[in-house]
Amino acid sequence: GAGVSQSPSNKVTEKGKDVELRCDPISGHTALYWYRQRLGQGLEFLIYFQGNSAPDKSGLPSDRFSAERTGESVSTLTIQRTQQEDSAVYLCASRPRGAHRYGYTFGSGTRLTVV
Amino acid sequence: GQQLNQSPQSMFIQEGEDVSMNCTSSSIFNTWLWYKQDPGEGPVLLIALYKAGELTSNGRLTAQFGITRKDSFLNISASIPSDVGIYFCAGQGSSNTGKLIFGQGTTLQVKP
Numbered sequence: 001g002a003g004v005s006q007s008p009s010n011k012v013t014e015k016g017k018d019v020e021l022r023c024d025p026i027s028g029h030t031a032l033y034w035y036r037q038r039l040g041q042g043l044e045f046l047i048y049f050q051g052n053s054a055p056d057k058s059g060l061p062s063d064r065f066s067a068e069r070t071g072e073s074v075s076t077l078t079i080q081r082t083q084q085e086d087s088a089v090y091l092c093a094s095r096p097r098g099a100h101r102y103g104y105t106f107g108s109g110t111r112l113t114v115v
Numbered sequence: 116g117q118q119l120n121q122s123p124q125s126m127f128i129q130e131g132e133d134v135s136m137n138c139t140s141s142s143i144f145n146t147w148l149w150y151k152q153d154p155g156e157g158p159v160l161l162i163a164l165y166k167a168g169e170l171t172s173n174g175r176l177t178a179q180f181g182i183t184r185k186d187s188f189l190n191i192s193a194s195i196p197s198d199v200g201i202y203f204c205a206g207q208g209s210s211n212t213g214k215l216i217f218g219q220g221t222t223l224q225v226k227p
Binding site for chain 1: 119121148150155156157158159160163203205212213214215216217218219220
């Protein structure tokens with residue numbers, strides 16, 4: 001597609017339930033990132049995928065968080081047993097291979113509310 | 116997680132005024148980026164800086180990469196109502212992953 005697509009745009013879930021967030025990167029973009037943005041805060045890095053290389057998971061806040069990506073396609077971020085502090089906007093971004101010095105393109109995010 | 120110190124947190128200005136915001140870090144960065152985020156949208160890249168001392172303009176926006184490589188500022192001249200939004204600085208270190216560290220954001224409101 002023309003841009004990074006994320007779904008759903010909004011998600012309300014009950015505490016303790018699992019949620020799955022989806023990101024469709026720009027076609028041909030090999031690198032994909034997930035960030036979390038809490039209300040009134042900057043973006044926190046969660047995880048980075050580059051092609052078929054092992055992902056950089058150093059930003060995942062707990063083992064309840066996991067993400068998958070097959071090749072250079074769609075990625076899913078899964079949060080198990082959601083807690084209220086997981087409420088945030090989850091942003092996905094992608095960039096072409098080798099363009100790591102340049103800003104990447106963000107999606108519009110998924111706003112997650114845990115009640 | 117690690118964050119940059121961005122200031123001011125918010126600004127409320129009159130249309131036509133100039134605006135300045137800055138970011139500082141305890142770490143050295145190789146790249147500084149400035150983003151703008153509108154409500155309900157992801158951040159959009161405004162300016163990218165790659166060399167210490169570099170001064171770059173994009174229309175009414177001007178940004179500089181500090182000589183120490185630990186700071187950057189963004190100026191907006193002759194503000195207009197559509198400048199409203201949240202502005203973020205972001206720094207990238209020596210890693211080639213492209214992972215960015217973001218500031219907390221500056222919320223700009225412009226009074227027509």
